[in-house]
Amino acid sequence: MGAAGATAALGVSRIEQPDERPVALVYRGPAACSGCAESVANLLESAPNPMRAVYCGPNEDVDVTPDTLAGALVYAQPGGGVVGPAWQRTRSYAPHLREWVSAGGNYLGFCLGGYLAANDPGYDLFPGRVRQYIATDGATIDDTADTIVAVRWRDRPRHMFFQDGAAFSVPGDDWAAVGGTALARYPNDVVAAAVTPYGSGRVGVVGPHPETDETWYRGPGLTNPDGIRFDLGHDLIATTLAR
Template sequence: MLIGAGAAGATAVLGWAGVTALTSRERPLALVYRGPASCSGCSESVAALLESTPTGFRTRYVGPDEDVDVTPKTLAGAVVYAQPGGGDVDPAWRRLHRYADDIRDFVHNGGHYLGFCLGGYLAGATPGFALLPGDTDRYIGSPNASVHTTDDTLVRVNWRGRQRTMFFQDGPIFRLRPGAAATVLASYDTGAPAAVITAYGSGRVGVVGPHPEADRSWYRDADLSNPDGVHPDLGYDLVETTLHGPAPTSPGGATR
């Protein structure tokens, strides 16, 4: 796995921020799932993050109760499909499994999948879209985890060599196969991957266990305070590196 240097990551983000502004019709389209497999406000927070990134996406909600559902035709016009946080994995999968083949085809043919918390779990295989070179597991159930509650809380991660505090609610770790081509943006205090970018066919997959899309309202509603402040930079890094970063490469060694 590759853990990029903080300086390199910062330089990349600044570079992306210099991209010439595009009109709303020229901006790439990101589809954000909203429906029974997402939590209240989660889809909207992901959409807000995507719209405010240096790339400056247009966003459109998709799902069974939206104007458009997740279909090959809908996906064909998009650059990104984003799966936000939600409830438990098994009930969510029962609602989403009918989209699996279409989402896999979209990414395999050059699209981008972004998964946040539940969306990260669903990038795995048991159950899930099987987009990762490996699978997912619960951080709170992993050895030496510092968090043991399913309540809204905070978690410390090492993001590109810097310690950062993030909003967390029973998010996943990513168990990648030894030698898998993957860029690890962040790891938990146990060393387990917390944010990962991998390739799938001609496309890319960016997943994260904690919530970089959490805005100030999330902390206020959960009566939490982030000692680092509430900033969107980690979410920007995940999104922009997934789309524009170097291709994930195999380290030729064991992964956590």
């Protein structure tokens, strides 16, 4: 790794390279699982209004700084490991992300990235509670193994890859009161995906994994009845970016 100043300079240079697509910064580093950043990047680049994914993190040419965020439309935090250690590795980003999202930026959190949108610990971007789905009353899954979870996405039944994903709640389940939208719910009616405002910006979070491709379905019994589709992830992106 180079010095912090050199990293920041590289970050600005990388983002300012000519390209018609808006930039999506995608965290890749010790707080993300192997392959998770790449799957999120592919989702962003395959969206109906595609973005250019630029990997960022402590071991990348681009780190998360006010300068690099200023050149981005989206910051995406992929899935990863345990929340506590991940927070220790990313907590220095919190003030930069809060300031940037408040000024109009867009945060996307997938699984661990959804947990990190919370405030204890986390970036403090989500206006409610974030907890494990498996710990909620009536959860249909009770362990942290890779599996498939049923959801209702915009009130239509779907299935998604799941590995100890988050559940999201706001007081009284009144999403309109916080200016938000509950996109998906688990079978016990707790929210699996949502978009909420933060200042002038937006925060899109999801507990299951809408970015998964065929490489994620190699374990025994891991078959998605709906097939491998990316429309739910694209809906999350589009709803987060809508103004």
